Each structure stands twice: as C-alpha cells, then as structure tokens.
Amino acid sequence: xxxxxxxxxxxxxxxxxxxxxxxxxxxxxxxxxxxxxxxxxxxxxxxxxxxxxxxxxxxxxxxxxxxxxxxxxxxxxxxxxxxxxxxxxxxxxxxxxxxxxxxxxxxxxxxxxxxxxxxxxxxxxxxxxxxxxxxxxxxxxxxxxxxxxxxxxxxxxxxxxxxxxxxxxxxxxxxxxxxxxxxxxxxxxxxxxxxxxxxxxxxxxxxxxxxxxxxxxxxxxxxxxxxxxxxxxxxxxxxxxxxxxxxxxxxxxxxxxxxxxxxxxxxxxxxxxxxxxxxxxxxxxxxxxxxxxxxxxxxxxxxxxxxxxxxxxxxxxxxxxxxxxxxxxxxxxxxxxxxxxxxxxxxxxxxxxxxxxxxxxxxxxxxxxxxxxxxxxxxxxxxxxxxxxxxxxxxxxxxxxxxxxxxxxxxxxxxxxxxxxxxxxxxxxxxxxxxxxxxxxxxxxxxxxxxxxxxxxxxxxxxxxxxxxxxxxxxxxxxxxxxxxxxxxxxxxxxxxxxxxxxxxxxxxxxxxxxxxxxxxxxxxxxxxxxxxxxxxxxxxxxxxxxxxxxxxxxxxxxxxxxxxxxxxxxxxxxxxxxxxxxxxxxxxxxxxxxxxxxxxxxxxxxxxxxxxxxxxxxxxxxxxxxxxxxxxxxxxxxxxxxxxxxxxxxxxxxxxxxxxxxxxxxxxxxxxxxxxxxxxxxxxxxxxxxxxxxxxxxxxxxxxxxxxxxxxxxxxxxxxxxxxxxxxxxxxxxxxxxxxxxxxxxxxxxxx
Amino acid sequence: xxxxxxxxxxxxxxxxxxxxxxxxxxxxxxxxxxxxxxxxxxxxxxxxxxxxxxxxxxxxxxxxxxxxxxxxxxxxxxxxxxxxxxxxxxxxxxxxxxxxxxxxxxxxxxxxxxxxxxxxxxxxxxxxxxxxxxxxxxxxxxxxxxxxxxxxxxxxxxxxxxxxxxxxxxxxxxxxxxxxxxxx
Numbered sequence: 001x002x003x004x005x006x007x008x009x010x011x012x013x014x015x016x017x018x019x020x021x022x023x024x025x026x027x028x029x030x031x032x033x034x035x036x037x038x039x040x041x042x043x044x045x046x047x048x049x050x051x052x053x054x055x056x057x058x059x060x061x062x063x064x065x066x067x068x069x070x071x072x073x074x075x076x077x078x079x080x081x082x083x084x085x086x087x088x089x090x091x092x093x094x095x096x097x098x099x100x101x102x103x104x105x106x107x108x109x110x111x112x113x114x115x116x117x118x119x120x121x122x123x124x125x126x127x128x129x130x131x132x133x134x135x136x137x138x139x140x141x142x143x144x145x146x147x148x149x150x151x152x153x154x155x156x157x158x159x160x161x162x163x164x165x166x167x168x169x170x171x172x173x174x175x176x177x178x179x180x181x182x183x184x185x186x187x188x189x190x191x192x193x194x195x196x197x198x199x200x201x202x203x204x205x206x207x208x209x210x211x212x213x214x215x216x217x218x219x220x221x222x223x224x225x226x227x228x229x230x231x232x233x234x235x236x237x238x239x240x241x242x243x244x245x246x247x248x249x250x251x252x253x254x255x256x257x258x259x260x261x262x263x264x265x266x267x268x269x270x271x272x273x274x275x276x277x278x279x280x281x282x283x284x285x286x287x288x289x290x291x292x293x294x295x296x297x298x299x300x301x302x303x304x305x306x307x308x309x310x311x312x313x314x315x316x317x318x319x320x321x322x323x324x325x326x327x328x329x330x331x332x333x334x335x336x337x338x339x340x341x342x343x344x345x346x347x348x349x350x351x352x353x354x355x356x357x358x359x360x361x362x363x364x365x366x367x368x369x370x371x372x373x374x375x376x377x378x379x380x381x382x383x384x385x386x387x388x389x390x391x392x393x394x395x396x397x398x399x400x401x402x403x404x405x406x407x408x409x410x411x412x413x414x415x416x417x418x419x420x421x422x423x424x425x426x427x428x429x430x431x432x433x434x435x436x437x438x439x440x441x442x443x444x445x446x447x448x449x450x451x452x453x454x455x456x457x458x459x460x461x462x463x464x465x466x467x468x469x470x471x472x473x474x475x476x477x478x479x480x481x482x483x484x485x486x487x488x489x490x491x492x493x494x495x496x497x498x499x500x501x502x503x504x505x506x507x508x509x510x511x512x513x514x515x516x517x518x519x520x521x522x523x524x525x526x527x528x529x530x531x532x533x534x535x536x537x538x539x540x541x542x543x544x545x546x547x548x549x550x551x552x553x554x555x556x557x558x559x560x561x562x563x564x565x566x567x568x569x570x571x572x573x574x575x576x577x578x579x580x581x582x583x584x585x586x587x588x589x590x591x592x593x594x595x596x597x598x599x600x601x602x603x604x605x606x607x608x609x610x611x612x613x614x615x616x617x618x619x620x621x622x623x624x625x626x627x628x629x630x631x632x633x634x635x636x637x638x639x640x641x642x643x644x645x646x647x648x649x650x651x652x653x654x655x656x657x658x659x660x661x662x663x664x665x666x667x668x669x670x671x672x673x674x675x676x677x678x679x680x681x682x683x684x685x686x687x688x689x690x691x692x693x694x695x696x697x698x699x700x701x702x703x704x705x706x707x708x709x710x711x712x713x714x715x716x717x718x719x720x721x722x723x724x725x726x727x728x729x730x731x732x733x734x735x736x737x738x739x740x741x742x743x744x745x746x747x748x749x750x751x752x753x
Numbered sequence: 754x755x756x757x758x759x760x761x762x763x764x765x766x767x768x769x770x771x772x773x774x775x776x777x778x779x780x781x782x783x784x785x786x787x788x789x790x791x792x793x794x795x796x797x798x799x800x801x802x803x804x805x806x807x808x809x810x811x812x813x814x815x816x817x818x819x820x821x822x823x824x825x826x827x828x829x830x831x832x833x834x835x836x837x838x839x840x841x842x843x844x845x846x847x848x849x850x851x852x853x854x855x856x857x858x859x860x861x862x863x864x865x866x867x868x869x870x871x872x873x874x875x876x877x878x879x880x881x882x883x884x885x886x887x888x889x890x891x892x893x894x895x896x897x898x899x900x901x902x903x904x905x906x907x908x909x910x911x912x913x914x915x916x917x918x919x920x921x922x923x924x925x926x927x928x929x930x931x932x933x934x935x936x937x
Contacts, residue, residue, distance in 0.1 A: 018848045025856035026844040028791015028831035032857055035790035123785075125755070125776065211891045213795040213803055214857040263793070263857025264891050295796040487854035487892060642851035646893055650854065653894030677800035677889060685895040686886040690878075 011567070012498045013705055016642045017505040019491040025261075033217035033233040033260040034292050041219065041288040042071055044281050045127035046274075047117040047134050048301060049109030052143035052367040052670025053156065056105055056136060059117055063133040069126035072284035073134070074118045074277060076104050080249040087246060089239050089270055089523065096246050098336040102370050103247060103276050109138065110158055110335035111367050112671050113300025115273070120281040120289045143367040143670035147332040148309055150176040150366045158365040162337055178337030179363040181345045183418045186356030191324035195315025199392045200326075203385040205719075205737040206663030207307040207332065210374045211654070211682050214263020215298045219290040220278035228282075230275050231258045235265040235484055236523030240272055241515045247276040258514040259484040266654070267373025268303050270523050299675035303372025304664055306331035306339050308381040312348070312389045320399045322408045325349050325357040325417075329382060333363045334370040343459070344378030346418045347716075348386050350457040351427060351608065352408045357417045367670050373525065375651060376458040376712035380658060380719060384737060387454035387720030392733060401453050401724070402435045410457070410608075420604070426634025426698030426708075427455060427608035433694050434610045439630040448617050449627065450728020455610045456716025460709030461526030462601030465533040466519025469497060469508075469540045471593040475580025477501065477544070479510040482521025483533040487650075487711070488643040492530040493537045495639050496705060500541025502568030503579055519598050527709030530639055531605050531700075538704045539597030548582055551589040555582070605700050605708040609633035611652060611717035615725040622745035624660055624726060630692040631717075636700035636708030648714045649691040655718025657683045663738050762823045764789070765833025773820035780804045782820035783830060791831035791860050795889070802888030805861040806830045812868040814887075831860035834867060842908040843867055843901070852901035854892035861888045866902045874910035878903070 024030040061073040082097045100106070105114045117134050121127035142156040149155055157174055164171035166180035192198060218232040228250065234240040237259040245252045262269060274291040281289040293301065308331045315324040327348045333339030345361035394404035409427045416422070434440055434453060444451045469479045479497055483489055494508035521533065545565055552570040553560040555577070563572040568579040577585075586593055614628040631648040638644040661681040665673040674680045699706025723734045732747045757772040764787070771786050780797070783789045783806070792815055795801035799817040806815045807829040834841045843866050846852070853859045862885065869876060869884045876884070881902050882895070890898060 016851070019851070021856075022848040022853075023840065023844075025853055025859055026840065026847050026863060027835050028789075028860045030856060031790075032793065034794065035784075037788060037790075125774070212855070212857075213801055213889060213891055214793070214855070215795070261857075262855060263795075264855040266891070292794075295798065295801075488851070640851075642897070643854070646851055646854055646897055649894035649896045650892045651894075654891065676798060677796050678798070682889060682891065683895075684886040684889065685882040685899065688895060690899070691894050691896045 010499055011502070012495045012505050013637065013639050014641060015505070016640060017491060019488050020494060020510050021485065021490055030261045032214060032263055033219065033231060036219050036231050036260060036290065038219065038221065038288040041290055042120050042122055042285065043124045043127055044118055044120040044278060044289050044291040045124060045131055046115045046277065046291065046297065047131045048297065049105065049112060049114040049116050051109055051138055051140050052112045053141040054109045054138040055141060056107060056109060056116065057139055058137045060135040061117060064119060064130040067126065067130045067133060069122040070119060070130045071287065072120040072281045074104065074280045074284065076106050078280045079104055079247065087242060094271065094338060099243065099271065100247050102336055103273060111369050113297065113369060114335070115301060118277045118281060120285050144176070145366055145368065145666050145670050147307065147330050147364040147366055150364050151330065151362065158335060158367065162365065176365040177362050178333060178365060179341065181341060181361040183345060183359040185417055188324055188326060188356045188358045191356035192315045195323050196318040197393060197396050198313065198315045199389050199396065200311065200313035201389050201735055203310045203735045205308045205381045205384060207304040207368060208374070208658050208662045209299055209304045209680065210266035210268035212264025212266060212268060215293040215295060216269065216273055216302060217292045218274035218278045219288055220275065220282045221288040222279055222283035227254055228279050229256045229258060230279065231260055232275055233262045233269055234259055235262070235269045235486065235525050237484060237515050238482065238520050239270060239523050240275055243272045244275045244279060248279060256514055256516050259512060262484055262486050265486050265524070266375045267377055267525060270525060271303065271372055273302060295677060296675040299680060300672050301369060303370055304368065305374035305377060306333065306371045306381065310381065310385040312385040314389050314393050316393050316397060318397065320397055320404055320407045322352055322354060323356060325354045327359045330362040330364050331378065331381065332366045332368060332371065334366065334368045336370045337363060337365065339363045339371045340373065340378030342378065344382045346416065347379040347457055348382035349417045351410055351455045353410060353414050354417060359417055375654060375715040379456060379458055379716045380655065383454065383456045383716045384719040384723065387717065388723050388733065388735070391724040402431055405455060406431050422606060424698065424701055425606045425608060426696055429696045429698050430608055430610040430632045430634050431455070433632045433696050434612055437612065437630055437694060439612050439628060439692065444614050448619055448729050449614060450725040451612065451614050452721040452723065452725030452728060453610065453612050454717040454720035454724060455608065456713055458527065458607050458712040458716060459604035460531060460607045461528045462532050462603060463522035463526065463528055464598070464600045465521050465536040466598045467533060467536040467540050468518065468594060468596040469544060471544060471583050471586065473584050473586065475503065475583040476507045476509060477503065479508050479537065480513045480518050481510060481533055482513060482518040483529045484524045485512055486524055487647065488640065489524070489529045489533070492639040492643060493533050496534040497537040497541045499705070500538050501544060501579060527607060527711040531703055531707045531709045532599060532601055534639065534707055535601060535703060536597045536599045539599060540595040543597060544593060544595035547593045547595070548579065551582055551586060551593070552577060554589045555585060601702065605636065605702065607634065607708050607710065607713040609713040609717055611721045613721045613725050615722060615729055617726060617729040622741040622748055624722070624739065624744065626656060626688055629689060630694060631714055632694040632696060633710065633713055634696040634698045634708065635710045636703065637697055637706035638695050639705065639707060641695060644695055644710050645693045647710045648693045651711070651714025652691050652718055653683050653688050655715045656688060656722065659719035659722040659737060659739055661738050661740055758821045760821060760824050762826050762828060764828045765830060775819070775821055777820045778816050779818040779820050779823055780815040783815060789830050789832050793857050793860060795858070802865060803858050803861040805864040805888065807864055807868055810868065812865045831863060834863060843870065843905040846901040846905040846908070850897050850901040850904060852893065852897040858888060858890045862890065862898055866905065870902065870906045870909050874906040874913060876906060
C-alpha cells in the first residue's frame with residue numbers, strides 16, 4: 001500500500017507502535033473537556049441571536065437572575081471595552097475588539113446564533129429555563145448573506161468602521177470588503193495574447209463546517225486569589241490563554257489553560273468562544289462553571305470555513321506549457337474581517353510554474369458566523385477552481401492530465417506567484433507515483449463512470465514549540481510537551497525522541513502539559529506538530545544525550561570527548577554502557593538528567609498531494625458514488641506511517657463530503673436551515689470506499705528526520721478530482737460545490753447528456 | 754425543581770439505582786448522575802452515535818433513551834467492554850490498526866461494532882459499513898475503523914471457535930469419564 005521509511009536507517013521512525021494514549025481512548029477513560037467534573041461545578045448556557053442582523057437596544061436579565069437555581073448572568077457589559085488590536089493566533093491573526101464582540105455581541109448581533117448573553121445555574125435545564133427569561137430588545141436590520149451581493153455598493157453594511165484595505169490603502173467609505181490582495185508576476189496580458197488555448201471559468205463553493213464530533217466546551221474557575229484556570233478543548237492552550245487574558249484584560253500570568261483531550265478541531269478550535277464567558281460567570285458566582293455547546297450552536301455559532309466565488313483563467317501553448325494565469329477570488333469572512341483569502345490567493349497557482357500570473361483576492365463580510373480555519377484554510381476552494389480549469393485545458397490540448405501537470409509542475413526553484421521560491425519539494429514525485437499506481441494503470445470500465453485527478457498544495461508551518469524530558473532510573477524518559485494531541489501526535493513526537501536516544505517508542509512517556517507546565521508552544525495547526533514539536537523532541541534528545549555523555553565520562557573518570565554514542569550505547573576506552581544502565585546510575589553521577597528545547601523554525605515545509613478517484617453517476621438521480629480512491633502525498637518522512645495514512649484518508653473523506661454533500665443552507669432571513677448532523681450531511685462509513693494511500697517520501701531538508709507535515713494537504717484535491725471524474729462520467733463540467741444530486745442533475749439535463 | 758423517579762437497572766453487570774428527572778436522557782444520567790463519562794455527547798439528537806450503549810444487547814443512542822425507561826434493563830457502556838483490565842479484541846484492534854485519531858467517536862464505534870460482532874464475527878465489508886453508518890467519525894475516513902472491525906471479528910471468531918472446540922473437547926472428556934464411571 002505504501003512505500004515508506006519502514007525498514008531503512010531508522011529504528012523507531014517508520015514503525016507503527018500503539019499510541020501512548022490509546023488505552024484511555026478505547027476504554028472511555030480519556031478526559032475530554034465535557035468529561036471534567038470539579039467540586040462545586042455548575043453549568044452554563046448561552047443565549048443566541050434569533051436574527052441574522054440586528055441592533056441590540058437593551059438586554060434585561062432581571063427575571064433570569066431571580067429564577068431559583070440561577071447563579072450568574074453575563075452580557076456584553078461584563079466584558080472590558082477593547083480597542084482594535086491585532087493578535088497573532090499562530091494560524092491566522094485576529095482583531096481583539098472583534099473577537100470580544102464575537103464572544104458576546106456588543107452593539108449588534110451579526111449572525112443568527114451570535115452569542116448575546118450567558119447563564120450559570122445548578123444544571124443545564126435550569127440554565128435553559130433562565131435563557132427564556134432574558135429579554136433582548138432587537139431592532140432587526142437587513143441581512144446580507146451572499147458575498148457578491150455584499151460586495152455591491154449599497155449592500156447592508158455589517159460594520160461602520162471597516163474600510164477596504166487595498167495594498168495598504170484604506171477606502172474612504174466603509175465597506176463589506178475588508179481586504180483586497182493583489183499579486184502579479186511577469187506580463188500577464190501579453191502572455192494571454194500569445195497563448196494558443198485559453199480556458200476561463202467561474203466557480204462557487206458553499207460554506208462548510210469543520211464538523212468535529214466534540215462540541216466546544218470550556219470550564220473556568222476564577223479562584224478567590226484572582227487566578228483563573230480554564231479547562232478546555234483547544235488546538236492551542238497558549239493561544240487560548242492569550243485570547244482569554246486579552247479579552248478579560250488580565251495578565252497571562254493570572255490565567256492557566258489546561259488542555260483536555262480534544263475531539264477534533266481541523267482549525268475550528270483555535271479562536272475562543274466559551275472560555276472568557278465561563279470565566280466571567282465563574283467570577284460572578286465563585287464556582288467552577290462548565291459551558292458545553294449543543295450541535296446546533298456549533299453549526300450556527302462557530303466558524304464554518306468560507307464560501308467562495310472565484311474566476312480562473314489559464315493560458316497554454318500547443319506544446320502543453322502553461323504561460324499565463326489569472327485568478328479572482330472572493331471568500332466570505334463571515335461577520336468579522338479576517339477570513340481565509342490570504343492563503344487562498346497564495347495557493348491558487350501554487351502547484352505550477354507560472355511565468356506570468358495575476359491574483360486578486362477579496363475578504364468579504366456577510367451575516368454568517370465568523371469563518372475559521374478548516375484544514376488547509378482557503379486552499380480547497382482555490383484548488384477546486386484551478387485544478388478544474390487545468391483539467392479542461394489538458395483536455396482541450398489533447399494531453400494526458402498527469403503529463404500536463406508534470407510538464408508544468410512546481411519544483412525546486414519555482415517561484416510562487418506571491419514570491420517565495422520552493423526548496424526541494426515533491427509534487428513531481430506524487431504525480432509520478434500516481435502514473436505508476438495500480439489505480440491509474442487499471443482501466444475503468446462501465447457506463448456512467450469517470451476517473452479524475454487533481455493536485456493540491458499546503459504550506460505547512462513551523463512556529464514555536466517547547467519540550468522537556470526527564471530521564472527515569474529504569475531507562476525510560478518522561479516527555480513533557482505543549483502541543484495538544486488531536487490525532488496521535490504524542491506518538492509521533494515521542495518516536496522522534498526515542499529515535500534520537502536509541503530507545504523504544506514505548507520507553508518514552510509523553511504528556512501534554514498545561515500552560516504553567518511547559519514552555520510556550522503554538523497551536524496544533526498548520527500541519528506543524530510532528531514537524532516543529534518533533535524538532536523540539538529531537539533537540540531534547542540531543543540535550544539528554546550530551547548530559548548522559550558527561551555522566552558516562554564521570555563514571556569512567558575520562559574526558560567527555562572520548563565518549564562515543566552509538567544508538568543507545570555509550571562507549572569509551574573499552575567501557576560500554578547502555579542508556580538504561582546509565583540511567584540507573586544518575587544518582588551516583590550527579591543527580592537527575594533533564595533535557596529541554598525550544599524551537600521556532602521559520603518558513604514552510606511545503607506539502608504536495610495528488611489524488612485519483614473513480615466515480616459512478618446515477619443517470620436518473622445524479623447521485624455520485626465513489627468507486628475507488630487513492631491519495632498520494634509527499635510527507636517528507638513518515639514518522640508513524642499508520643497515522644500518516646490516517647491523515648490522508650481522513651482529509652480525503654472530508655474533501656469528499658465538501659465535494660458532494662456538505663453546505664450551509666440559509667433561508668431569505670439568513671437563518672441556517674440545516675444545523676444538525678441529520679441535515680448537514682457529512683460522509684458516513686457507507687458513503688465511501690476504502691481510501692488507498694501512497695506515501696511519497698522526499699525528505700524535507702529543513703528537518704532532522706525530513707518531516708514535512710501531513711495533516712492539511714489531503715483535503716485540497718478531492719473536490720476538483722471528483723469534479724474531473726464527474727466530467728469523465730457525464731461530460732458535464734461542474735463549477736459549484738457541493739456537487740449534490742439536485743445541482744448535478746440540473747447540469748446533466750441542461751446539457752442534454 | 755422537577756420531581757425525580759427512582760430507577761433500578763443493571764449497568765456493566767452491576768445493579769445500579771439512581772434518581773432522575775423525567776426529562777433526563779440515559780446519556781445525561783450516565784454522564785452526570787453516575788459519572789460514566791465514556792459515552793460521549795456529539796449531537797444529543799441521535800445523529801452521531803458517540804453516545805452508543807448496548808441496551809439489552811442492542812446498540813442504541815443513549816441520548817434518545819430516557820433515564821426512566823431503563824428500569825430493569827441490561828446496559829453495557831464503553832466502561833464495561835474491557836474485562837479484568839484486559840482490552841477486548843475490538844479495543845485492541847482499534848489500537849493496533851490506528852483506527853482512532855481524536856478518539857471522541859471511538860467509544861460509540863466500539864459499542865456498535867461489539868453489537869455487530871457479538872452477532873456475527875465475520876460480516877462483509879458492506880455489512881460493517883452499513884452497521885457503522887449511524888456513527889460519525891470526522892477524522893479517519895472510516896478505512897482503518899472498518900479494518901479494525903474486520904480484524905477484531907477474526908479474533909472473536911477464532912476465540913469462539915476455540916471456546917466451542919474446548920467445550921466439545923471438555924464434553925467428550927466428560928462423556929468418556931461418565932462412560933468409565935458407568936462401566937464400573
């Protein structure tokens with residue numbers, strides 16, 4: 001199934017040990033945020049706006065406060081007034097005044113489901129009853145849901161103080177367009193004039209949700225000494241601490257964030273929603289307060305990822321060379337500025353060599369929940385457009401779609417439209433692996449069937465990670481890290497420490513610490529944890545090895561320089577001792593050994609993937625069935641191949657859902673009509689086949705073990721690959737997501753196929 | 754405050770008594786009254802399966818069952834699957850096959866898989882996918898979950914075969930002993 005590092009120079013890397021937190025997670029003992037039970041803990045609920053856009057004239061909480069069992073009520077009046085200030089959250093930045101207004105609405109409710117007030121009570125049922133007693137005087141305002149509508153002059157304005165920032169210049173009038181981005185390279189118009197074939201298409205994609213199974217949860221205790229402890233489901237405990245302290249205007253040193261086990265995030269659990277609200281309620285009632293969202297609150301009150309309108313125009317010469325590209329992308333930001341348009345613009349042409357290209361991007365405010373990152377945020381919408389046009393261009397030129405991509409593939413030295421020049425990257429290798437795969441070589445037979453291919457790119461970031469480790473007398477090592485573990489990263493990080501020290505993966509005991517227990521560590525996002533925190537673990541290992549070398553020298557009364565390390569064995573002058581034996585002698589050679597490291601790798605590790613899919617389209621209902629799927633990705637080095645495959649498979653299936661079914665439906669009042677798992681249709685086990693994977697390893701020169709980061713790239717290619725397969729099956733080119741039966745049926749019948 | 758009803762039921766082989774309000778779901782009772790937090794709440798309306806428990810041997814979404822309904826029932830939760838500190842083959846296969854990432858849906862999948870494999874340890878891939886379709890997983894894409902259930906079924910089938918072979922062997926030894934006794 002996969003070609004990996006298994007069986008090569010490494011002892012631990014490339015093997016598939018059972019994850020360290022496994023037993024807790026299959027027995028129900030792992031403590032997720034909502035499983036926490038504290039002495040005296042009470043529950044809270046959030047009151048949410050029934051309007052997509054409304055001025056909040058007044059909030060009367062007096063009746064709710066008098067209900068027996070109610071302990072505290074919170075509104076906008078309990079939050080400090082914040083000036084505009086941009087805070088970097090690791091994967092994306094946020095304006096704190098906007099974040100505060102998202103946590104509890106200030107002057108206006110900007111989307112249906114926007115939090116307006118909160119209640120703490122002896123149980124959820126009483127809290128729910130109290131919500132019904134809060135009287136909010138709303139002045140409903142016209143809502144704008146469609147991003148092209150929102151871009152027009154005269155559209156209802158969400159914010160009076162948002163002006164279009166275009167290349168550093170602010171527009172005079174306020175606007176729903178918060179940002180305009182522009183990249184250009186070469187002479188685009190001239191290149192199009194010289195192109196032999198030009199294809200230009202427009203695309204739309206719907207808002208989709210990350211869909212993590214665990215709803216948002218936060219428990220806060222504002223202690224009598226003024227110290228705030230927050231237990232929550234977060235992708236980044238330090239990011240949650242920073243946001244909470246800023247929103248409440250208390251020093252970070254007075255906030256401890258304890259990350260609980262987290263039930264999925266995909267980018268949606270970076271921004272805080274409940275943490276500051278639970279803190280205020282706890283401050284008011286003096287007890288720990290736990291807030292858990294319902295599923296409809298997750299859909300209506302937390303970040304979907306942007307819907308988009310895009311236009312892509314590509315020009316090529318008859319010999320199959322891309323000569324010009326032009327992209328226009330508008331992504332909805334939801335109710336506050338700062339959507340995913342930046343990475344969308346950087347990724348739209350990132351798979352190819354474009355000597356001449358121009359990209360314009362727009363971040364557009366609409367009356368939807370504030371959008372959030374979702375696995376390679378912004379890239380999937382862009383790739384859907386670009387990869388569909390690439391496919392059509394290859395078809396027009398009569399070139400095999402893999403050959404066409406290989407002819408133009410980004411490689412070492414290729415300059416991306418937004419500036420950076422790639423180091424050694426592996427797109428070509430994924431395309432070659434696709435061409436050599438059983439899947440591609442096996443002819444697809446039968447009516448109404450088609451095969452599609454598409455590629456995708458994601459940066460994969462570095463950022464800050466800290467780790468420490470203690471050597472135990474039995475030769476094991478306890479590893480303390482700050483990266484919350486969403487998908488098995490305890491294992492992938494522990495394995496890198498084990499490899500460095502020449503010990504077994506099982507002999508490293510990884511623990512994710514709270515914000516007082518480990519050095520600053522950025523979010524679990526950007527596909528960075530196995531890369532950057534793994535790098536920290538490697539450095540911890542080197543630090544321990546250096547100290548162990550000194551201990552061996554002390555033991556043998558020789559020079560440190562004369563001690564050599566080979567795997568887990570320390571040698572000098574005919575003496576030899578294993579790591580475990582030496583660990584047992586720390587007491588007599590100077591006391592405990594503690595390793596530590598903090599890293600901040602800059603830049604990207606550049607993940608490319610190529611996906612192959614076979615579909616069958618029901619000619620009567622236009623239902624698309626995925627017959628066969630192969631995800632191929634350059635992962636640099638697969639530390640734990642099973643979890644690498646898992647990332648590729650999981651991302652592919654999220655992409656399949658995005659491609660075929662998932663979308664927010666709004667009525668003409670801006671009310672979401674499908675805020676449940678029944679109606680927001682995520683793939684079930686019955687909707688997908690086995691997902692084959694081919695792991696390609698082009699080691700990343702910027703990581704000691706060659707890791708590139710894996711998690712996000714797999715979601716990017718599926719919608720375009722499936723659209724291209726649908727074209728093969730039906731002759732129809734789809735330009736809108738999701739390609740649900742009604743939408744595809746309409747296109748199939750319009751074209752008379 | 755709402756009046757509470759006294760309920761006696763069996764959970765994971767132990768007789769349990771609790772008081773609950775009529776509006777409390779079995780899931781709420783498990784998590785908040787009995788502090789069995791292994792069953793997860795993902796949607797509270799029967800669409801994600803994270804709260805799946807076995808009620809008289811059948812998988813149910815415990816968020817759709819009222820606490821007052823389980824009088825005199827037999828309930829198995831994820832906490833009752835491992836026996837004597839030994840993981841059940843389904844749990845072991847989930848770990849060895851990396852069939853979980855975030856793990857929050859895992860208890861529900863294990864309960865549904867247990868109901869299926871207790872009945873038929875050798876289901877087809879299609880049957881596994883059909884039976885698991887009431888459990889949502891957003892991390893894995895289901896591939897490794899389906900494989901873990903297949904692998905667990907094989908172990909459970911072998912164990913069952915071994916048990917019945919042992920029973921037969923015991924039976925034949927017993928009949929021989931009886932025959933010897935009879936011959937005396």
